[in-house]
Amino acid sequence: MDDKKIEEAVKLFLEGIGEDIHREGLTDTPKRIAAMCKEIFGGLNQDAGEFLSRTFNAVNNEIIIEKDITFYSVCEHHLLPFYGKAHIGYIPDGRVLGLSKLARTVDTYARRPQIQEQLTAQIADDIMKYLKPKGVIVLLEAEHMCMTMRGVKKPGTLTTTLLGRGVFENNTELRNSFFQLLK
Numbered sequence: 001m002d003d004k005k006i007e008e009a010v011k012l013f014l015e016g017i018g019e020d021i022h023r024e025g026l027t028d029t030p031k032r033i034a035a036m037c038k039e040i041f042g043g044l045n046q047d048a049g050e051f052l053s054r055t056f057n058a059v060n061n062e063i064i065i066e067k068d069i070t071f072y073s074v075c076e077h078h079l080l081p082f083y084g085k086a087h088i089g090y091i092p093d094g095r096v097l098g099l100s101k102l103a104r105t106v107d108t109y110a111r112r113p114q115i116q117e118q119l120t121a122q123i124a125d126d127i128m129k130y131l132k133p134k135g136v137i138v139l140l141e142a143e144h145m146c147m148t149m150r151g152v153k154k155p156g157t158l159t160t161t162l163l164g165r166g167v168f169e170n171n172t173e174l175r176n177s178f179f180q181l182l183k
């Protein structure tokens, strides 16, 4: 990441909104934002393949679900946060992942400028690509600040996105057992 560019951009932006960039509260803000970007956009420098490639033998091929994975992302249209929970289920085909790797995959793609549908798809596609399970299903529920603090201003609205790959693509029974286990 280019700290200098971020700092210059923040100064210009603050001037643009009519702020005095030399007042005490703002003098360190460009540096703070450059440091913050490393956290909230850190996924841009990460490759989920590095940890998704660490698989081990499955005990059986029953469904595995990791639910309520908290995530924070930033909408690419307004650069405002959207945040919520990710729920992931997969049916192994001989190999499984360490549980933490599902949450790491969510973080890798959440920490980028995003839209929710794309985030959902990137998580599902990478799990298919590296683990090669029989199927994976990803459900994301999030609140978008661009819907609440500006624009249409509807606090409390929850956006849900769902994507199934492999056996979850069109098997209603399997999808329903995922929903059942989330309750």
Ligand SMILES: Nc1nc2c(ncn2[C@@H]2O[C@H](COP(=O)(O)OP(=O)(O)OP(=O)(O)O)[C@@H](O)[C@H]2O)c(=O)[nH]1
Residues within 6 Å of the ligand: 075, 076, 077, 114, 115, 116, 117, 144, 146, 147, 151, 152
């Ligand atoms: N599909 C989708 N839309 C999103 C997401 N995040 C934000 N948006 C929407 O992106 C749209 C951008 O619409 P535009 O009309 O280009 O921008 P805008 O004038 O700021 O839109 P308003 O929010 O309606 O004021 C808005 O409707 C947002 O609600 C997302 O993750 N997925």
Ligand SMILES: [Zn+2]
Residues within 6 Å of the ligand: 075, 076, 077, 078, 079, 080, 144, 146, 147
């Ligand atoms: Zn937005």
